[in-house]
Amino acid sequence: MGIDPRYYLDEMSQDEVVAVMKARHENYSMMSREEWERTRLECFYSATAFGGKVKRPGDLFKFPWDTKKTLDKVVGKEEMLKRLQQMRKNRTNGK
Secondary structure (H helix, E strand, O other), rough: OOOOOOHHHOOOHHHHHHHHHHHHHHHHHHHHHHHHHHHHHHHHHHHOOOOOOOOOOHHOOHHHHHOOHOOOOEEEHHHHHHHHHHEEEEHHHHO
């Protein structure tokens, strides 16, 4: 990870650990996605070289990130504050 083990184990807060692990997961996911895209492109070139009727790499097979439904919705500051206040209300009412 590139972090001193002593700092990671003894000095980092839980929030920092979570942030590091989340960033590591996102990096791994992006690398995996790039590998799959490269594989699809190689398959596309192989198929077209042998006279395939495929017009786009996406026509060979679909990935979850190809659809617009998988895009994360960006939430504004006001919406985030509303959600946080609602969570606080639910927490105090639930006790």
